[in-house]
Amino acid sequence: MATQAIVALKHPDRAKTRLSAKLTAQSRRELYFRMAEHVLKTLLRTESIASVAVATASDEVASFARGMGATAIDLYVDLGTRAAYQQAIAIHRPSGELLLINGDLPFLQPEDVETMACDRDDVVIAPDRHGRGTNALWCRTAGMVEPLFGENSFKRHCAAARAMGVTPRIVRRLGLGFDVDDPQDLELIGHRDVARPSLLS
Ligand SMILES: Nc1nc2c(ncn2[C@@H]2O[C@H](COP(=O)(O)OP(=O)(O)OP(=O)(O)O)[C@@H](O)[C@H]2O)c(=O)[nH]1
Numbered sequence: 001m002a003t004q005a006i007v008a009l010k011h012p013d014r015a016k017t018r019l020s021a022k023l024t025a026q027s028r029r030e031l032y033f034r035m036a037e038h039v040l041k042t043l044l045r046t047e048s049i050a051s052v053a054v055a056t057a058s059d060e061v062a063s064f065a066r067g068m069g070a071t072a073i074d075l076y077v078d079l080g081t082r083a084a085y086q087q088a089i090a091i092h093r094p095s096g097e098l099l100l101i102n103g104d105l106p107f108l109q110p111e112d113v114e115t116m117a118c119d120r121d122d123v124v125i126a127p128d129r130h131g132r133g134t135n136a137l138w139c140r141t142a143g144m145v146e147p148l149f150g151e152n153s154f155k156r157h158c159a160a161a162r163a164m165g166v167t168p169r170i171v172r173r174l175g176l177g178f179d180v181d182d183p184q185d186l187e188l189i190g191h192r193d194v195a196r197p198s199l200l201s
């Protein structure tokens with residue numbers, strides 16, 4: 001199997017704004033790069049991932065991605081996660097298996113990615129742990145489900161798959177479900193019991 005992965009990464013100076021009440025701009029930048037590095041490294045060492053591309057409008061992030069061994073898909077402007085993935089697909093024209101995955105998943109492990117990219121299904125969706133957003137979307141062929149990220153995108157991606165006659169497989173795992181959006185997520189990172197399955201229900 002050979003899945004192409006695309007990671008959307010916003011301009012670092014405008015990322016993680018919901019953490020502004022708790023973290024300075026400098027700390028938010030550091031957290032952003034730490035998480036992005038973790039996600040890229042994880043993807044790069046996952047066997048079923050053939051290539052990793054970062055979709056970004058930031059030259060700094062593009063260089064960072066290339067320095068790590070990923071490629072960069074240069075976007076013109078940040079218009080949100082949905083637009084970033086849609087533009088990246090339009091520019092990059094991936095064929096075959098495609099994984100769209102966010103760059104703010106601090107617990108992501110290769111096994112999580114392997115679980116998504118296994119052989120049996122056409123569409124696999126990893127919701128955030130609240131069951132609202134989508135943190136990763138895998139399709140057997142690019143274009144099978146249009147990226148519809150944004151608020152409550154999990155329901156939308158499920159409906160979009162069903163509209164194509166496909167029953168999506170849903171993957172709920174800590175590594176895929178735990179994204180860092182708000183101050184409560186930051187507090188949980190520090191706690192070992194973050195791995196409790198109850199957080200994923
Ligand atoms: N290229 C690109 N990536 C984006 C954009 N918006 C979000 N992302 C990425 O999509 C993923 C999920 O983003 P969010 O959880 O909304 O993160 P965020 O926008 O930094 O958070 P807030 O500023 O707090 O809303 C992260 O990897 C972001 O870097 C965008 O406009 N362009």
Ligand SMILES: O=C(O)[C@H](O)COP(=O)(O)O
Pocket residue numbers: 081082102128132133134135148149150151152153154179181
């Ligand atoms: O569904 C989405 O668009 C992504 O998961 C981003 O959602 P978030 O802003 O809740 O992380």
